[in-house]
Structure formats: C-alpha cells, structure tokens
Amino acid sequence: MPSMDELESRAWRGLIRVIELLPPALDAQMQRDSNLTHFEFMVLSMLRFAPDSTLRMTALAQGTNASLARLSHVCSRLEGRGLVERFDCPADRRATNVRLTAAGNEWVIAAAPGHFATARALVIDHLTPEQLASLAEITEALGLRLDPENRTLPAVESGTPTE
Amino acid sequence: MPSMDELESRAWRGLIRVIELLPPALDAQMQRDSNLTHFEFMVLSMLRFAPDSTLRMTALAQGTNASLARLSHVCSRLEGRGLVERFDCPADRRATNVRLTAAGNEWVIAAAPGHFATARALVIDHLTPEQLASLAEITEALGLRLDPENRTLPAVESGTPTE
DNA sequence: GAAGAATACTTGTAGCGTCAAGTATAACAC
DNA sequence: GTGTTATACTTGACGCTACAAGTATTCTTC
Secondary structure (H helix, E strand, O other): OOOOOHHHHHHHHHHHHHHHHHHHHHHHHHHHHHOOOHHHHHHHHHHHOOHHHEEEHHHHHHHOOOOHHHHHHHHHHHHHOOOEEEEEOOOOOOOEEEEEOHHHHHHHHHHHHHHHHHHHHHOHHHOOHHHHHHHHHHHHHHHHHHOOOOOOOOOOOOOOOOO | OOOOOHHHHHHHHHHHHHHHHHHHHHHHHHHHHHOOOHHHHHHHHHHHOOHHHEEEHHHHHHHOOOOHHHHHHHHHHHHHOOOEEEEEOOOOOOOEEEEEOHHHHHHHHHHHHHHHHHHHHHOHHHOOHHHHHHHHHHHHHHHHHHOOOOOOOOOOOOOOOOO
16 A cells, blocks of 8 residues: 655645645735736746747746646736737737736736745745755656646657656 | 845746646546545545544644635535535534544545555655655745644644544 | 648636635633 | 623635637648
C-alpha cells in the first residue's frame, strides 16, 4: 500500500496547506486594493511587458498557466471594463490578439506595488536565500511534471515522457 | 518601486505555477477515479482518523484549511450522498458534529491508494530527501504566516476538545 | 485541390467557493 | 436575571473555472 513516511507527509501536508491558503490571500489583496483577481493581474502584467502590449490568446494562456477557455472568459470581462481590447491576428485569422489599453496599462501599474509588497509579506520575506533557492528549484521541477497537456510551456519538445 | 531580484522572481513564479497547476491535477484524478473533489477527500480522510469517526464542524474546517461556509456546503453534498451524517453536539448545542458513515468509510478507503499514488507521481517522487526536507520547512513557515484568522490551526490556547 | 485533421479560439452550462446575512446558543458583565 | 457580545454554524446569491460543444481557419495528404 502506498503510504508516506514522516518527512514525505510533512512536505505534502505543508504544500497542500499553502496551496489552499495562498491563492485566497493573493486574491483578497488584489480585490481589495485594485478590484482585480490575482489571475487578472497576471494577465495584465504579461501584456504589459509584451512587445506592443500585445499577445495572442494562446501565448497568454501559456504564460499564465491557464486554459484557453478560462482566459477567454477573463478577457471578455477585462474587455468589458476597457482594460484590454481584442482584434483578429492578421497573420493567422484563427487567432485573436489581445492588447492592453491605455487604461489597462495605468491600472496594472497602479496595482503592481501592492502585489509585490504582498508577495514579500506572505512569502519572500519569511525565507532565507537558501530556502528561496530551494523553492525555485523544487517548484521548477514540479512545474515540468505538472503541465498535463503542454499547455503552459512553449512546446520545445514534442512530448512529455510519461511513466 | 518594490521589485524582485532574479532568485526571488524564480521562486515566486515557480510557486505560482505550482499553485495554479497542482489543485486541478489533484481534483482531476480524484474526480475521475472516485467521483470526489480533492477537498472532499480531505474531509473524509480527517473524519476517518478521528475518534469515533466524528468531528465538530469547526475542528474539521481548521483541519482542512477551509472556511466554515465552504465546509458546510461540502458536508451538505456529502450528506446527500450518504457519505457523512450530521447531528447536534450534545455538549454545545450551537455546534454540529459530522460523522463518517459506513458507506463513507468504504469510499475513502477505496480512494486513498489512488490519491497517494498521485501525490507520489506528481510531487514526491521528483524530489530528493533534501528537497523534501526543505519543502516541509518552507511550507510550514509559510503556513504559519498565511493563516489569516487563525482558522486552520487548532486553537491551542482556548482549546477545542471533542465532546 | 479537395477531404480530413489539427489548431485557435468562443460560448453555454453546471458546479464549487466566497461573501453577506441570518439563526441559535453560550458566555460574560452587571 | 437581563442585556451584550461572541461563537457556531446555515443559507442564498453571485462570480469564477472546468468541461463540452461549436465555429472558423490552417495544415496535410493524396
């Protein structure tokens, strides 16, 4: 029977706990201070640093670890609020581009400091440089394994090796 | 302007990635194999190891890192499926107790192996013992900070003894 | 160059979680 | 005892995400 030893169990329960508590905490701050979801903030942030503040839906979905359906809904809302705009991609007419509007740009810029402060207050400031290095290593390893359908990383290789 | 250095940024992005991807992955396996949410599985598991398979709602909420409202909804569904039953707590009539039914017990027991296998396949098997130790340390530190209203840790001070 | 397959989305529906409000009991103050 | 406050939930409405199905292009193969 597959059970866990003490160390494995501690790590697992700790991870689950963080996973249950961190997202609501991030959303709460964002909602309160900027009327945004944490995910919406990520979307706007990615656009902000993209060339011409524009990305294709697929690229944006990959960059934010989200499904296309989820992103589509979110973009509809953001578009309704005037923070982004969508237009057909001239190069590939199946695709649609999303661009940050001027209003959207101002909105992210205003939201960013609070977000970084929260990231520090909730996570970064409580870890030593060694722990930060471990966390980066660990989460990068897990990220590779967790991406089920190659949604989130540019498909550098053809396949994910399965057990 | 509070920004992040390279190491902080890697750790943060990695953590966010895991947080976005792991919960859906856990839910997907549970849903497919046992028709349960990962959270529902946690609820049933906690009850399974509680004395008399019974816990008060508050204790159960703390143990699963959830709000009382969320737990209440979930228990209603589980009760509807006959996996748990609720009854008034004789010691404190404000409180309600939740008990695992026989059917519920069988259901968790059947679901557990698949869950542990998934935990291994997605997380544990990809980490060295040192990384597991780091992860336990890190997540426990973060967990302490993340608990907003002291919901999730047993209130050691005021004491919530069962019955 | 036409059929079939793959890609890139969009949309509708259903389910789960959060928030706000409500009820009932207990504990405390005086 | 009585009034006030705190605790322990429950419930209803709303928002967000997943899933499934649908549409419109592009690619591939022959």
